[in-house]
Amino acid sequence: xxxxPQASRARRRVLGGYSRLVVSRFTYGLTPGLAKQVxxxxxxxxxxxxxxxxxxIRDRGVADLAGWWPGLAFSGADAWNRHVSEVQPGWTLMFDxxxxxxxxxxxxRRQVHxxxxxxxxxxxxxxxxxxxxxxHRKDYGDTIRSHALGRFEDLLQAAITHPAMLMYLDQAVSxxxxxxxxxxxxxxxxxxxxxxxxTEDDVKNTARILTGWRVDQFKTWEPFxxxxxxxxxxxxxxxxxxxxxxxxxRAVTRRLLTYLAHHPATxxxxxxxxxxxxxxxxxxxxxxxRLARVYLDNDTAIRPVLRALVDSPEFRGSKGSKVRxxxxxxxxxxxxxxxxxxxxxxxxxxxxAILWQTGSLGAFPQAWPRPDGLPLTNQAWxxxxxxxxxxQVHWAMGGGWWPKEDARYRRPAAWVPRYPMRFDRLxxxxxxxxxxxxxxxxLLQACCEATEIGKRERITRDHALIRWGMPRLxxxxxxxxxxxxx
Amino acid sequence: xxxxCCPEYAAMTRRGLFTGxxxxxxxxxxxxxLLTTAASAAGVARxxxxxxxxxxxADGLSLVVPHADPVYYSARPRxxxxxxxxxxxxxxFGLHPDLRPLLPLWQAGRMAAVHATGLPVANRSHFAAMExxxxxxxxxxxxxxxxxxxxxxxxxxSPLQGFAVGGGxxxxxxLGPEPFLAADDVxxxxxxxxxxxxxxxxxxxxxxxxxxxxxxELGGAMRSVFRAIRDLQPVRQTPAGPANGASYGSxxxxxxxxxxxxxxxxxxxxxxxxxxxxxxDMHTNVGTLEWGRMQNLTKQLGSALAGFxxxxxxxxxxxxxxxxxxxxxxxxxxxNVGLDHGHGNVMFVLGAxxxxxxxxxxxxxxxxxxxxxLVVTTDYRAVLSEVVAARFDVSTASVFPGYTQAxxxxxxxxx
Numbered sequence: 001x002x003x004x005p006q007a008s009r010a011r012r013r014v015l016g017g018y019s020r021l022v023v024s025r026f027t028y029g030l031t032p033g034l035a036k037q038v039x040x041x042x043x044x045x046x047x048x049x050x051x052x053x054x055x056x057i058r059d060r061g062v063a064d065l066a067g068w069w070p071g072l073a074f075s076g077a078d079a080w081n082r083h084v085s086e087v088q089p090g091w092t093l094m095f096d097x098x099x100x101x102x103x104x105x106x107x108x109r110r111q112v113h114x115x116x117x118x119x120x121x122x123x124x125x126x127x128x129x130x131x132x133x134x135x136h137r138k139d140y141g142d143t144i145r146s147h148a149l150g151r152f153e154d155l156l157q158a159a160i161t162h163p164a165m166l167m168y169l170d171q172a173v174s175x176x177x178x179x180x181x182x183x184x185x186x187x188x189x190x191x192x193x194x195x196x197x198x199t200e201d202d203v204k205n206t207a208r209i210l211t212g213w214r215v216d217q218f219k220t221w222e223p224f225x226x227x228x229x230x231x232x233x234x235x236x237x238x239x240x241x242x243x244x245x246x247x248x249x250r251a252v253t254r255r256l257l258t259y260l261a262h263h264p265a266t267x268x269x270x271x272x273x274x275x276x277x278x279x280x281x282x283x284x285x286x287x288x289x290r291l292a293r294v295y296l297d298n299d300t301a302i303r304p305v306l307r308a309l310v311d312s313p314e315f316r317g318s319k320g321s322k323v324r325x326x327x328x329x330x331x332x333x334x335x336x337x338x339x340x341x342x343x344x345x346x347x348x349x350x351x352x353a354i355l356w357q358t359g360s361l362g363a364f365p366q367a368w369p370r371p372d373g374l375p376l377t378n379q380a381w382x383x384x385x386x387x388x389x390x391x392q393v394h395w396a397m398g399g400g401w402w403p404k405e406d407a408r409y410r411r412p413a414a415w416v417p418r419y420p421m422r423f424d425r426l427x428x429x430x431x432x433x434x435x436x437x438x439x440x441x442x443l444l445q446a447c448c449e450a451t452e453i454g455k456r457e458r459i460t461r462d463h464a465l466i467r468w469g470m471p472r473l474x475x476x477x478x479x480x481x482x483x484x485x486x
Numbered sequence: 487x488x489x490x491c492c493p494e495y496a497a498m499t500r501r502g503l504f505t506g507x508x509x510x511x512x513x514x515x516x517x518x519x520l521l522t523t524a525a526s527a528a529g530v531a532r533x534x535x536x537x538x539x540x541x542x543x544a545d546g547l548s549l550v551v552p553h554a555d556p557v558y559y560s561a562r563p564r565x566x567x568x569x570x571x572x573x574x575x576x577x578x579f580g581l582h583p584d585l586r587p588l589l590p591l592w593q594a595g596r597m598a599a600v601h602a603t604g605l606p607v608a609n610r611s612h613f614a615a616m617e618x619x620x621x622x623x624x625x626x627x628x629x630x631x632x633x634x635x636x637x638x639x640x641x642x643x644s645p646l647q648g649f650a651v652g653g654g655x656x657x658x659x660x661l662g663p664e665p666f667l668a669a670d671d672v673x674x675x676x677x678x679x680x681x682x683x684x685x686x687x688x689x690x691x692x693x694x695x696x697x698x699x700x701x702x703e704l705g706g707a708m709r710s711v712f713r714a715i716r717d718l719q720p721v722r723q724t725p726a727g728p729a730n731g732a733s734y735g736s737x738x739x740x741x742x743x744x745x746x747x748x749x750x751x752x753x754x755x756x757x758x759x760x761x762x763x764x765x766x767d768m769h770t771n772v773g774t775l776e777w778g779r780m781q782n783l784t785k786q787l788g789s790a791l792a793g794f795x796x797x798x799x800x801x802x803x804x805x806x807x808x809x810x811x812x813x814x815x816x817x818x819x820x821x822n823v824g825l826d827h828g829h830g831n832v833m834f835v836l837g838a839x840x841x842x843x844x845x846x847x848x849x850x851x852x853x854x855x856x857x858x859x860l861v862v863t864t865d866y867r868a869v870l871s872e873v874v875a876a877r878f879d880v881s882t883a884s885v886f887p888g889y890t891q892a893x894x895x896x897x898x899x900x901x
Contacts, residue, residue, distance in 0.1 A: 130613065195627060323704055362656070362668075369613040375629065382703035384645045384710040385656065385668040388677065391693075395678035442696060450692035475679055476692050481700045 122373030326361030399471030529755030541764030546832030634662030721752030735789030830860030
């Protein structure tokens with residue numbers, strides 16, 4: 001069996017191997033429109049550099065989204081008052097936050113920025129579904145987004161002292177007499193140097209340094225610094241020491257966070273996590289070492305590390321090595337099918353239902369229940385239940401059956417660029433559109449089997465495929481192994 | 487992948503798959519012959535363990551009342567369950583009267599309660615405590631649940647060994663390298679598009695074409711799907727309705743346990759099932775025997791579990807149920823006729839192997855201060871490991887790493 005012979009006319013262009021890899025790994029789904037953008041920017045390397053300066057990229061479609069969920073404008077005391085007076089319970093506010101994230105991922109032109117925002121939201125995880133920190137959770141996400149391509153040191157400072165984090169990991173109720181160790185432990189173990197690089201004494205001293213950062217819970221919900229709650233006296237954390245004499249411990253906190261951000265073990269941990277997310281589950285030590293070195297040499301700046309990563313031979317050789325997470329799968333399906341999602345008007349609206357679709361695959365977005373963030377490895381997202389759920393989503397959306405309200409799907413006839421068209425050429429065209437690669441012989445065979453259409457059969461406007469068979473064809477392409485990876 | 491699983495996958499030939507597809511599509515055409523083939527292809531359960539998790543931290547002091555501890559009544563002037571109303575009373579404890587449907591099981595020695603159990607150190611966060619209880623491997627960063635480790639103690643990698651009733655996000659206890667299924671309903675376990683409009687099995691054939699050679703994790707997961715779809719056929723053929731005149735009551739828990747019973751009756755090698763029931767988080771309106779949230783949920787629990795064993799009939803001879811919750815509630819009632827987050831709790835064990843009709847555990851004595859907990863005297867893993875040891879004949883050290891039980895409760899008969 002062979003693919004359709006080379007034909008010059010109207011064949012949809014796809015990005016070449018390396019460009020395809022960069023763009024599919026660092027976006028929520030490669031589309032024909034995105035490929036055009038990459039070409040107009042002069043190729044993947046220049047496009048990536050352009051994406052690293054998100055403030056220079058117009059992004060009007062995303063600005064409109066905020067108005068879809070008016071509750072997101074409220075935070076702190078307002079969000080709490082709306083919660084207790086049942087105007088909008090906190091969990092439904094967080095549903096809207098999760099939906100807003102999913103829609104951003106579908107629509108934003110700042111794809112690399114959004115991907116990195118999600119990456120850091122997991123690294124510095126505060127689950128979206130918890131009480132009472134939900135009152136500051138959207139602001140927490142916005143804070144991370146504002147630092148997502150900046151310096152890790154600034155990101156760490158902002159995240160650790162943010163009221164959502166202070167409440168989630170019990171810092172907000174810590175006292176000088178009984179320093180709560182929760183945030184201190186996770187900060188060392190997860191956010192910075194990592195397990196086995198610190199002792200119990202390091203945890204205790206970190207907990208003392210962090211005392212004083214409070215939140216006026218159940219009242220104003222504002223963060224404040226409480227000097228009476230700060231445990232003074234000499235402290236030592238790894239190689240960091242400080243007399244910690246002032247009752248205002250904010251400066252010593254800043255110094256500790258700066259120290260930790262620049263620690264080689266932190267550099268290695270960040271480098272490793274980036275490599276697992278963007279290269280492979282078991283990244284070679286050489287790559288991790290090089291990225292850690294770039295991180296330290298550039299004052300914890302994130303952009304140079306990303307440039308080094310995409311330029312590495314390890315990255316170049318990693319095609320197909322990463323499985324899409326549940327939310328990546330759902331978002332990519334919307335993008336691949338070109339579904340136009342409109343302002344929601346009811347429970348069944350696509351902008352609302354997309355959250356249940358994502359949950360059905362096994363993980364609501366930003367809802368991971370532990371401080372360690374969503375697992376990044378393939379195994380976590382390769383369960384039989386997930387596969388069945390993904391196929392369900394692909395099937396329902398390939399047919400345009402669910403979700404249907406406030407969403408516009410392409411009509412079956414519109415998937416065919418010209419009539420009549422030979423079936424093998426149509427499959428190739430759809431493969432290029434949805435998978436961004438030419439159809440393989442295996443895919444063509446599967447499409448023939450799924451539709452019972454011969455390779456050389458002519459597809460006309462009144463062919464059975466157009467009348468009722470297109471859902472089967474689209475679902476087959478969405479269910480190819482290629483679509484499950486990024 | 488271990489050696490022992492490879493022949494199974496190798497044997498899953500194209501022809502075998504098509505047999506499964508044909509069954510799924512037009513089973514009446516082929517009748518029982520092919521059904522028998524499918525059934526024999528599936529595994530045989532060593533034993534069946536059903537874990538019912540009462541989400542939100544149920545109040546164990548209402549479910550199993552320490553009527554002889556005077557602090558219980560002084561700390562709960564409005565919500566204490568009167569001693570005179572209790573069932574299966576001994577000199578110290580008694581069951582909440584809304585567990586009445588379970589009384590025949592208790593009296594037949596098929597149900598026991600263990601009091602003052604829980605995590606060794608109090609954890610009052612619902613999410614964190616659930617994680618800790620279900621991970622049951624303190625100090626490890628690997629997110630592998632105890633039930634997944636239990637499934638890993640044999641060589642079988644069948645995805646049919648574990649089943650999370652309820653679908654969605656599976657409980658932590660089941661997560662890990664061993665595959666399992668998750669669904670609200672058996673009929674949800676299917677490949678979308680593999681339906682009555684596709685009697686020739688074109689959908690599955692095309693998927694098979696694409697995934698046959700797919701490597702690594704995804705390919706393995708898809709092969710598990712194909713296998714599960716095939717091997718679940720006897721379950722689909724099992725009537726969805728209850729047998730033996732069983733009534734589960736009308737609750738989510740009843741519906742979930744009815745699905746569990748159907749899976750078990752299908753006899754396809756399922757060993758572990760999880761069922762979640764909530765919301766037991768009663769900071770307000772615990773109430774009395776006449777009103778409130780406690781009596782309502784307790785009725786659901788009693789009816790559903792009783793219906794489950796009635797429905798199973800003789801299939802239940804190999805089934806053990808454990809009922810637990812992430813932590814218990816305070817001893818003293820709060821200002822809202824409710825109870826705040828506490829520590830120790832009760833666990834129930836029902837069915838196969840249980841030395842029932844009695845209460846286990848060491849009573850610590852209650853204290854009625856504002857923040858008093860029921861003190862934990864029995865690590866919850868003591869109960870679980872006795873069940874695992876008695877029913878599965880495996881080393882409990884591999885299921886509960888780092889845990890050694892000091893003294894046996896004597897809760898289970900060895901099988």
